[in-house]
Amino acid sequence: MIGLRRRRGLGRWLAFAAAVAFGLVMLIPFALMVSTAFKPHAYVLEIPPRLIPEAPTLDNFVEAWTSQDFGRYFLNSVIVAVASTTIAVTLGSMLAFAFARYSFPGRRLLFGALLFTMMVPGMVLLIPQFVLARNLGLLNSLAGLIVVYATMNLGLNTFLLRGFFGSMPQEVFEAAAVDGAGVWSSFWLIGVPLARAGIATITLFSFLAAWDEFTWAIISLSDKNLYTLPIAIRSFQRAQATEWGLVFAASLIALAPVLVLFVALQKQFVSGAFVGATKG
């Protein structure tokens, strides 16, 4: 028995060593990104690559923020992510509540259509969305990004929250109906407060999806003043003599809000319940 326990202890330490080694390998790209962001331009492709910069500098961050209009790109990203998330979460909650708690003509058809459209790859929609945005004058505008990002997140939000609303006890709603609560007050006063955890999670995911979105932004935006962070960062990269320090300083600035959210709300990120939603 003692021998077995010791063997188990050894296995545990081997697993620990393997897990740490694997974690270090996973971290290497991040480590080099961070150290390069603090290196002067002359040292970004030095051999051997140094993890601790020889002459660390904040110049890249200063330059990224000041000379490159980065504040504007950051603001554009904030506007687009906040506005599209607000729309996708509000409308998604309303849809989900109606689908989960009420029966009405067309319910199955509408929900089926929603699911079907959700499963179609985004690229299929891209061309007609481009044409539609062009006809409505929404091409090359932040409003065009907001509408498309809100739509992009609406399907999944509705799908996930429908499960949340659907699992709530019927008695609560019956009691409220006896007290004269209508559809809207049941939604607002009972459904929404009870679904708070689910709403927080879809808010987080919608925000991140909008914050990171690249394809629609690069197709629809031509005015540099309207760039969001992902395409602004890419535009720093040049075919020849890329200023990698600048690119990675900008990347870290864009990553900072995501990391803050991640550390603060890690349960939502890595919980099994919504595990399907974060796959980019």
Add this chain to the structure above:
Amino acid sequence: MIAAAGGRLAPARPRRRLRRLLPIYGLLLPGLVLYGAWAAWPLLNSFILSFTDWSLTKPLTPVGLANYLRALGDPLFWRALSATLGYTVVTVAGQLVLGLGAALLLNRRIPGRSVLRLVYYLPVITSWVIVSLVFTYLYNGQAGALNWLLVDVLHVLDRPVAWLAEPSTALWAIAVLGIWKGIGWTMVVFLAGLQAVSPELYDAAEVDGAGAWARFRHVTLPELRPTTTFLLVVLTIGGLNAFISIFVMSSAATGTVGGPLNSTDVVLTYLWKQSFAQLDLGYGAALSFLLAAVTGLVSLVELRVAREAAR
């Protein structure tokens, strides 16, 4: 509702019904309008567009199945499709194996488990654009960290390789990024699956004298089958729709999307070029439906195979 309607006379019913339904449709309306206008309507349009010839400037002409037939005879499409399938097979296999490995390690009570889980998950939450640029930097043909490691430290190579500018390596170098980025997510799903396995099954296997490998082979793997099937399908869909990493890395390293020499052209980059560089929108729409059809077909085959294997 039924109890409340009981005392009323028949003629009042339709109006009561309307009064009941109106606020429900009110809840639905804004979301359905947005979704209808920007998802359902575009979907229908895209389907119609795939049977036409259109380039924004010239008038739209119906061409029947010509776009689909053109794709079937287009060597660049077939090349892009085979690159897409190759990328998908490699990234799905890599994510499944390494994700399961990470999950098995972290399923044990080892110190620092939650920190390690965050470390593995970090690539998942970092945007595709950023990780693509980081890997472009690591793959640098002269002084990238990977070349330094392989040439100067391990002496596996004589001289540095331009990983992203070499037609034989570019796609696979990008696939390595795809695996690295997805391990954390795959691990979390596997961990949820592992935690659902009843400990009694392991105890019973141990009583029967099963060693670690036998327990893994005859308890863990069969119990994880639904999780693995789910991951297989979802990761495959992700692989078939790979776009941003290839777009960013190929254009960063070679100046051309899909470069060098079309070796990294997948269906979506080819579609992107046809639609938004050539403005051949009808052909682009047809390509998008062909990819959707391939995606649906591959998912069905995977589900069928998984069901057969479960018997």
